Amino acid sequence: MLIRKSILLLGLVALLAACGEPVPAAKAAYVGEWQAANMYLSISQDGSVAYKRVDGSTSKSVNGPLQGFQGDNFEVGIGPMSATFVVSVPPREVEGRWQMTVDGVVLTRQE
Numbered sequence: 001m002l003i004r005k006s007i008l009l010l011g012l013v014a015l016l017a018a019c020g021e022p023v024p025a026a027k028a029a030y031v032g033e034w035q036a037a038n039m040y041l042s043i044s045q046d047g048s049v050a051y052k053r054v055d056g057s058t059s060k061s062v063n064g065p066l067q068g069f070q071g072d073n074f075e076v077g078i079g080p081m082s083a084t085f086v087v088s089v090p091p092r093e094v095e096g097r098w099q100m101t102v103d104g105v106v107l108t109r110q111e
Contacts, residue, residue, distance in 0.1 A: 020047035020065020027069055029091035034100065034107035041085075041107060049076040051085075053105075 023031050023045055034041040042050040047066035052059060064077040072087040089101035091109070098109035 020049075021068055022047045023066065024069070027074075029098070030074070030100070032098070032109040034102070034109050036105050036107050039102075039105045039107060041102060049074075051076070051083075053103075 023043065028045075030043050031045050032043065034043075038055065039053045040051065042048075043066070048064075049066050050061075050063045052061040062076055062083050064081070067075040067077065067082060069075075070084075072090045073084055074087070075082055075084045077083055085102050086104075087100060087102050088104070089099070089106075091098055091100040093099075100107055100109075
């Protein structure tokens with residue numbers, strides 16, 4: 001019974017992941033792995049997003065499909081289990097490295 005529930009849960013997760021949008025060409029600079037000392041953000045071309053932020057002894061993580069962009073900001077997840085990431089400075093090249101500011105944190109794209 002436990003194996004059946006696990007398989008069903010994995011299928012549901014795969015189905016939800018398929019509900020995302022690919023990153024539009026105009027936002028291609030967002031694609032990649034971005035890091036700061038306390039934050040990690042991965043955005044793939046197919047619209048899969050993984051996020052983790054550590055603040056002291058607490059951490060927050062979000063893994064899910066990209067739902068779209070509103071200006072520079074983007075939304076990840078499904079329904080009530082979604083999060084909006086506020087991008088105050090969109091991706092730009094600074095001294096040969098790509099950076100963007102998300103939720104107040106300056107992230108650098110890993111090459």
